[in-house]
Amino acid sequence: MNYFPDEVIEHIFDFIASHKDRNSISLVSKSWHKIERCSRKRVFIGNCYAINPERLIERFPSLRSLTLKGKPHFADFNLVPHEWGGFVHPWIVALAKARVGLEELRLKRMVVSDESLELLSRSFASFKSLVLVSCEGFTTDGLASVAANCRHLCELDLQENEIEDHRGQWLNCFPESSTALTSLNFSCLKGETNLAALERLVARSPNLESLKVNRAVPLDALTRLLSCAPQLVDLGVGSYENEPDQESFVKLMDAIKKCTSLRSLSGFSEVAPLCLTAFYPICQNLTSLNLSYAAEIQGNHLIRFIQFCKRLQRLWILDSIGDKGLEVVASTCKELQELRVFPSDLHDEEDNDTAVTEIGLVAISAGCPKLHSILYFCKQMTNAALITVAKNCPNFIRFRLCILEPNKPDHTTSQSLDEGFGAIVQACKGLRRLSVSGLLTDKVFLYIGMYAEQLEMLSIAFAGDTDKGMLYVLNGCKKMRKLEIRDSPFGNAALLADVDKYRTMRSLWMSSCEVTLGGCKRLARNAPWLNVEIINENENNDLMMERNEEDEREKVDRLYLYRTVVGARKDAPPCVTIL
Amino acid sequence: MENVGVCDEFVNLKATELRLGLPGTEDGGEAEKQKISCGRSNKRALPETEKDIESTGKTETASPPKAQIVGWPPVRSYRKNNIQTKKNESEGQGMYVKVSMDGAPYLRKIDLTVYKQYSELMKSLENMFKFSVGEYFEREGYKGSDFVPTYEDKDGDWMLVGDVPWEMFVSSCKRLRIMKGSEAKGLGCSV
Numbered sequence: 201m202n203y204f205p206d207e208v209i210e211h212i213f214d215f216i217a218s219h220k221d222r223n224s225i226s227l228v229s230k231s232w233h234k235i236e237r238c239s240r241k242r243v244f245i246g247n248c249y250a251i252n253p254e255r256l257i258e259r260f261p262s263l264r265s266l267t268l269k270g271k272p273h274f275a276d277f278n279l280v281p282h283e284w285g286g287f288v289h290p291w292i293v294a295l296a297k298a299r300v301g302l303e304e305l306r307l308k309r310m311v312v313s314d315e316s317l318e319l320l321s322r323s324f325a326s327f328k329s330l331v332l333v334s335c336e337g338f339t340t341d342g343l344a345s346v347a348a349n350c351r352h353l354c355e356l357d358l359q360e361n362e363i364e365d366h367r368g369q370w371l372n373c374f375p376e377s378s379t380a381l382t383s384l385n386f387s388c389l390k391g392e393t394n395l396a397a398l399e400r401l402v403a404r405s406p407n408l409e410s411l412k413v414n415r416a417v418p419l420d421a422l423t424r425l426l427s428c429a430p431q432l433v434d435l436g437v438g439s440y441e442n443e444p445d446q447e448s449f450v451k452l453m454d455a456i457k458k459c460t461s462l463r464s465l466s467g468f469s470e471v472a473p474l475c476l477t478a479f480y481p482i483c484q485n486l487t488s489l490n491l492s493y494a495a496e497i498q499g500n501h502l503i504r505f506i507q508f509c510k511r512l513q514r515l516w517i518l519d520s521i522g523d524k525g526l527e528v529v530a531s532t533c534k535e536l537q538e539l540r541v542f543p544s545d546l547h548d549e550e551d552n553d554t555a556v557t558e559i560g561l562v563a564i565s566a567g568c569p570k571l572h573s574i575l576y577f578c579k580q581m582t583n584a585a586l587i588t589v590a591k592n593c594p595n596f597i598r599f600r601l602c603i604l605e606p607n608k609p610d611h612t613t614s615q616s617l618d619e620g621f622g623a624i625v626q627a628c629k630g631l632r633r634l635s636v637s638g639l640l641t642d643k644v645f646l647y648i649g650m651y652a653e654q655l656e657m658l659s660i661a662f663a664g665d666t667d668k669g670m671l672y673v674l675n676g677c678k679k680m681r682k683l684e685i686r687d688s689p690f691g692n693a694a695l696l697a698d699v700d701k702y703r704t705m706r707s708l709w710m711s712s713c714e715v716t717l718g719g720c721k722r723l724a725r726n727a728p729w730l731n732v733e734i735i736n737e738n739e740n741n742d743l744m745m746e747r748n749e750e751d752e753r754e755k756v757d758r759l760y761l762y763r764t765v766v767g768a769r770k771d772a773p774p775c776v777t778i779l
Numbered sequence: 780m781e782n783v784g785v786c787d788e789f790v791n792l793k794a795t796e797l798r799l800g801l802p803g804t805e806d807g808g809e810a811e812k813q814k815i816s817c818g819r820s821n822k823r824a825l826p827e828t829e830k831d832i833e834s835t836g837k838t839e840t841a842s843p844p845k846a847q848i849v850g851w852p853p854v855r856s857y858r859k860n861n862i863q864t865k866k867n868e869s870e871g872q873g874m875y876v877k878v879s880m881d882g883a884p885y886l887r888k889i890d891l892t893v894y895k896q897y898s899e900l901m902k903s904l905e906n907m908f909k910f911s912v913g914e915y916f917e918r919e920g921y922k923g924s925d926f927v928p929t930y931e932d933k934d935g936d937w938m939l940v941g942d943v944p945w946e947m948f949v950s951s952c953k954r955l956r957i958m959k960g961s962e963a964k965g966l967g968c969s970v
Contacts, residue, residue, distance in 0.1 A: 277850030334855065360857040362944060367896070388857070390946065391896065469861065495862055543852060546859060577852060604852050635853075661853070686850070 253294035270310035296323035317342030321349035329355035336362040344370035365391030385412035412436025426455035437467035466490035483508035526560030530567025558585035565592035586620025590627035600635035606662035609639035622647035645669040649676020670694035692719030707762035718752030724779035881959035
C-alpha cells in the first residue's frame with residue numbers, strides 16, 4: 201500500500217464507511233493517519249465534552265457530516281438538571297468560523313437555541329440535513345430560519361424534541377424554489393400547523409420520501425397530502441379521535457391505496473378504530489410500525505391491524521396489546537427484528553389485566569426467529585421464561601427488560617432473576633446492550649462479567665448487593681463503553697479498583713449509590729484525563745464543598761465521569777462540580 | 780501510586796466481601812435503608828410515602844405503596860408528557876382551577892382545557908380581571924407590568940406561569956394567583 205500515491209489510498213479509504221474502521225485505519229501509520237484525516241467526511245462524537253470543536257476541525261478539515269451527543273442517557277428520565285450542559289452553539293460558531301463545508305448535523309440530547317439554528321442556516325451554503333433527537337431550547341422561530349436560509353435542505357427530522365411552538369409560519373418560510381426535500385418530520389410540534397403551506401410544500405417536493413406530521417393535521421388534510429405524495433415510503437400521521445364520515449373515509453382509503461411504496465407508519469397519537477382500518481390496504485407492505493403513542497386504542501383493534509402486517513421488521517407498541525396480542529404478533533410477524541413494548545400506565549394506578557407479562561415475551565421469542573432487539577416493559581417476569589427466551593433467541597444484540605416495580609422477584613418462585621438474565625448473557629454471544637431489572641443480587645453481575653463479552657452498554661437500577669457486583673462487570677466486560685447505574689449499593693471500592701478501565705469507556709454514571717465525595721476526589725486525582733462530575737441539584741456546590749472539607753464520607757448524589765482530551769469544561773452550571 | 784486495595788476511610792473492603800446472607804440482614808440492612816429512602820434531595824419521593832418504603836423494606840413484594848420515584852419507570856419525558864396530556868384530555872369535564880388576584884374581592888374559576896397555549900390564557904385572564912400582564916421573557920419573567928401570573932403546582936410550590944411547556948403546565952397547575960406590587964417584583968423580575 202505504501203507504493204500507491206495518496207490519491208489512490210484516499211480513494212480506497214472512501215469505501216470504508218464505519219467510524220470504527222476509519223479510526224483503526226488512522227492508527228496504522230503516520231501517512232495513513234494524514235490521508236485518513238484529510239479525507240474524512242463523517243465524524244461521530246458520542247460525548248460532546250470528550251473533545252472540543254477547534255481540535256475536531258484541525259484534525260478533520262474536510263468535515264461534511266457531524267453527529268454529536270450531549271447529555272448522558274439518564275437525562276431522558278429527569279435525572280440530569282436542565283441546565284447541565286450539552287450546548288451546540290460553540291460547535292456551530294467554531295465550524296462557521298473555520299468555514300467548514302458542513303452539510304449534515306445530527307444531534308442527540310443537546311441544547312439548541314434559535315440563535316444556533318439561525319447561525320447554522322446562514323453559515324453553511326451546502327447544508328442539507330438536520331436531525332435533532334431529544335433536544336431542547338429552541339422554538340419554531342429557529343426552524344423558520346433553517347427553512348428560509350438553507351437553500352439545499354433535503355432533510356429536517358425532529359424526533360421527540362421539546363420545541364416551543366410559536367405557531368408562526370415556519371412552514372411558509374420554505375422558499376417556493378425549495379423542491380429538494382426528501383424527509384420532513386415535525387411530529388413533536390405541539391401547536392397548529394399551517395396546512396396550506398404544508399400542502400404546497402409537499403406538492404412541490406417530488407423527492408419526498410418521509411413525511412411525519414404533527415397532531416394538528418386533520419384527516420382531510422392528510423388525504424390531500426397523500427394524494428400529492430403517493431411516492432412516500434415513511435409516513436407519520438396526526439391525531440384522529442373522531443370517526444370520519446363515510447365520504448372522508450373513502451377518500452382517505454383511496455389515497456392510501458395509491459401509496460404503494462409505503463413501508464413505515466407512525467404517529468397516531470389518537471386514532472379512532474375506523475380510521476385505522478383505512479390503512480389496511482398497505483399493511484402487507486409495512487416493514488415498520490409505530491403505534492406506541494396511541495394510548496386510547498384497545499388491544500383488539502391493534503391485533504386486527506397487525507394481523508395484516510406480515511412483513512413487519514420493526515414494531516413499537518403499547519402494552520395494551522396484551523399477551524394475547526403478542527401471541528398474534530408472534531404468529532404473524534415472522535420477519536420481526538425489533539420489538540418495543542411501552543407501558544401505557546406509568547403509575548401502576550389501574551389494575552391492568554391487559555398489560556404484558558412473561559407469557560408475551562416467551563411467545564415472541566418462540567415465533568420470531570429473526571428477533572435481535574427488544575425493549576420490554578412488563579409487570580412481572582420469571583427465570584423460567586427468561587431461560588426459554590434465551591434458548592429461543594440466541595441472536596439478541598439488544599435486550600432491555602424493565603419490570604415496572606423495582607426489586608420485584610420471580611413471581612412464581614420469589615427468587616431473584618439472576619438465573620434468568622444469566623441465561624440471556626450466556627446464550628446471546630453477540631449481546632451489545634443490556635438493561636436489567638427486578639430483584640437481582642451480585643450473582644447476575646458475575647454472569648454478565650463472565651459471559652457478556654461483546655457488551656458495550658449496561659443499565660442497572662435497584663440491583664446488586666455489594667461492590668463485588670460492579671467489579672465483576674468492570675473486570676469482565678472488555679468492550680464496555682457506557683455503564684449507567686442508579687440506586688444500587690456500589691461504592692468506592694468498585695469505583696477505584698481499576699482506574700485505567702475508564703480509558704476504554706466513554707462514560708460512567710452512578711446515582712443514588714454508595715460512592716462518596718472522598719472516593720470521587722481520589723479518582724479525579726488518579727485520572728487527570730477524566731472529567732469527574734458531581735451533580736447536586738439542591739445546594740450551591742461551593743457551599744457543599746466548604747462544609748464537607750472534613751467530611752468526605754458524604755455520599756455523592758450523582759456522579760458522571762467521562763474520558764476527555766480537553767480537560768474540565770467551562771460551561772458547567774453551579775449544580776455541577778468537576779473535581 | 781496508592782495501593783487502592785488498602786482498607787482506608789474511602790475504600791471499605793468489607794463492602795466487597797462475598798457474603799451469603801439474605802439481603803436485609805445485618806449490615807445489608809443499613810445499605811437497604813439508604814437505597815430505598817431514595818436519597819436526600821427534594822422531590823425524590825413524595826414525603827408521605829418515603830416512610831412507608833423504609834418500613835416495608837426491600838423484600839416486600841405484596842403491593843407496596845405507589846411511591847413516585849424520580850425517573851422511574853425509565854420512560855422518556857417526551858413520552859410521559861404525551862400520556863399525561865392524553866389522560867387529562869380524556870377527563871372530559873375540563874380542568875377548573877381557582878384564580879385569585881391580589882386586591883380583588885372574590886376569586887374566579889377557569890377551565891384550563893379550553894386554552895391551547897399561554898397567550899390565550901393570558902388574554903382571558905386580562906379580560907376577566909381587567910389588567911395587563913406585560914411581556915414574558917425566559918430569564919427575567921414578566922416585564923412591563925405590576926402584575927405577575929403565578930400558579931401552585933402539584934408539589935405545592937408557587938411557580939411563574941410560562942416557564943414550562945403548556946401541556947406540562949396544564950397537568951400540574953392546581954390554582955392560579957395574579958400577584959401584584961412589590962411581592963410580584965421579587966418573583967417576576969430577574970435576579
